[in-house]
Amino acid sequence: MSFFSLFETQTLDKKQARLSLWGVSWMSFFWSTSSLMVFSLLPIFITEVLGASRAKLGIIEGVAISLGFFSKVFSGVISDIFRLRKPLIAVGSIMTILLKFVFAAASSIGWVFAARSIDRLSKGIRSAPTDALIADISQNLHRGQSYGLRQTLYTSGAVVGSLLATLLIYLSDHNYRLIFTLAAIPAFIAFLILLSLVKQPPIKDDIKKDHVGWRFSDIKYLPASFWSLLGVAFVLMLARFSEAFINIRAKDVGWPIHYLPLLSVGMELVHAGIAYPIGRMANRTNLNTLLFKGILVLIVTNIVFITTHSIIGAGIAAMLAGLHMGMTQGILSTLVAESTPAELRGTAFALYYFSSGIAVLIGNTLAGHLSDLIGSTGCFVGGLVFTILASLLLFFKSERQKEAYHNCN
Secondary structure: HHHHHHOOOOOOHHHHHHHHHHHHHHHHHHHOOOHHHOOOOOOHHHHHHHHOOHHHOOOOHHHHHHHHHHHHHHHHHHHHHHOHHHHHHHHHHHHHHHHHHHHHHHHOOHHHHHHHHHHHHHHHHHHHHHHHHHHHHHHHHHHHHHHHHHHHHHHHHHHHHHHHHHEEEEEEEEHHHHHHOOOOHHHHHHHHHHHHOOOOOOOOOOOOOOOOOOHEEEEEHHHHHHHHHHHHHHHHOOOOOHHHHHHHHHOOOOOHHHHHHHHHHHHHHHHHHHHHHHHHHHHHHHHHHHHHHHHHHOOOOHHHHHHHHHHHHHHHHHHHHHHHHHHHHHHHHHHHHHHHHHHHHHHHHHHHHHHHHHHHHHHHHHHHHHHHHOOHHHHHHHHHHHHHHHHHHHHHHHHHHHHHHHHHO
């Protein structure tokens, strides 16, 4: 284990690639465990303990999550410029550890807002290079399966984090700050895995350029299929507002506050259970078809949330939300990786996350205002509209690709 391993690259054989892929996946597990120990409790802490309105919650969540997306822009591009992924992942990991102590010290909305924002910033710094690194490692493996494995362990970490939050909230007599402090432990484990297990292969040259290194104008080498995917993802992300609104809807139909983390557990179990099988299917099934089916599940999810007035109905809707995430999250990453050249992969993920960040900011802000105006179903009405639009855009994108394929043949 060495800090200098962050700057080393080496050609990986299949065994080393698999070990590194498992290392990245377990890093994601511990990152997620750490995050959910905080975030499964944070919405109730903000609204019930600190007394913030749902509109403020929406703004806090939207700004924080969008900052995470925006930071992915710089980290993804920088990882292409220097042709190194691990140093940026390390910076984001260290920030993640330190920010848990800031959460523990927070005593006002301003402190929570700052901690939430910087924490998402740290996630953004590590995320785009991590996504690009998975594609680099998986040169001789199935990328859909690789992203599915990472997504499964990432989501399993969310389950463990939510369960730990549920257990600790009882054992500590609602000592939020103690739980937020303990959340630094799994984040530190993730950093140790990065140093000891994850190897960094050299980044290939997939395109012929008239210059050496990275230039902003190189985005012209990104294909049309990537840009059309970006449009679909933008509209879909407008409907992916924070899970905090799911917790609020569940609370309104009768879920006890103490058991709200268990709702997240159920969602993430479904997410984790389906992500890897979907990743395996991606190796032999049209990716656009899989994504379209996942979007249809989100349409049904919004309808159930809007129409239900029971605990059971809210639980079913939450499980459907987990199913949607498991069906689409890894597929979106795979589509980005498959449609872009290796030396621009960090840049491609950066653009993907930048557009997603704008959409998430808009979506969460709208969700908060709709919830204040209409009630806890308001955000799901907006989500339904955007999800239907995303499905239509994806349908027309797929039809254009089929037409272009037939014309070429």
